[in-house]
Amino acid sequence: MKIANSRSVVSASLFIALLLTIIPLPLGVDAYRPDWLLLCLVYWTIALPHRVNVGVAFTVGLILDLLLGSTLGVRALAMSIVVYLAASNFTRLRNFSVWQQAMVIGLLAAVSKLVVFWAEYLVNVVHMPENYFHSIITSVVVWPWVFLLLRKLRRQWKVT
């Protein structure tokens, strides 16, 4: 019962993060869309590393690849690497203050963006948009709120 409950909470939050990632925004704002999926995945990795780690990240990244129509596997690769980094340091990350965590999130978001670009660059003709890295800033700014919200959810539903 309890396991089913926690699974559904985690997957519901990941589902909403996916939706937020593909919901259209005006062209000017679009570059500043926070990396919702990464924030959500990293939170669950830090909080429940025995439940959410590389496997989940790979699956969700693959779904995002399909939804965005990019080369299959690009975001799966990026998400797996980022979540591996978070999962192998989860004890340290848990003890950081929220703002320190936000800085780490910025680094992780940069890593994921770089991996995505490199992977695409290897197989396709791509140009890097000028504002490609701007969304890292919004990811950093949004992290504390995502963190607080998900923590509240986790405590309320007793997700373990």
Next chain:
Amino acid sequence: MKPIFGPGPSLQLRLLLAVVVSICLILTDANVGAFAKVRLYLHSAVSPLQYLANMPRQMMDSMSDQVMTRSQLQQQVAALRQRELLSRAEQLTMESLTKENERLRALLGSPLRRDNRKMVAEIMAVDSDPFSHQVVIDKGSLDGVYEGQPVINDLGVVGQVHSVGSTTSRVLLISDASHGVPVRVLRNDIRAIAHGSGELNRLDIPHLPRSTDIQEGDLLVTSGLGGRFPEGYPVATITFYEYQEGKPYADVQAQPVVALERLRYLLLVWPESSRQ
């Protein structure tokens, strides 16, 4: 105290597995053509999510339809009636011109041009990869959409179908960096290829010698070469022409006639020759 990672492979092993699998996926997806079949099924599997993401905008649309006032509607109807009258009047002469054109083509021995089957598709409000210019439309293989199908709208060429799902498909826009469309200059029939530049409002026309008679403002239409796009649809207008001494080719840029950043309704075209 719970074991941290429980049973199963260690974290490093999992990462290794994920990396290997995703690199294999990237390589097969990029290089193996037969993978498109697999993509169709996967694409169909996630299309409910796309419909879900599209819902807020659909609700907004229907709401704004609901709150339109009577006088606004009346104005719209009047404007549409006028437009219909005008286009009907144009069609009167159109008919005789078509006949005449057909006769002349028959005299010249060139193949007759037939009307193509068209279908209206609506763009779904779904975001795409930042590296490529794609849009998602609400028609798929169930409607007969096929890969490589030309897509236009009321102004000109938009792009071609890139991958098909059962109820949605992706359209690659002509401005994508990997897209090229064979064109000719309407004024003097010079042939060229318009490549996407990766920017929505610019196409590049490479490999034109400097002696080419081309000038700013020229309209480029599809040439029909390559057999993918039917002949004669407008593609872009030349906005920039420059030749620098010492360079082998002139630097030519064009702007798509379609405003690619604000698309809404598209037309899928089934060319006569490649009906499937």
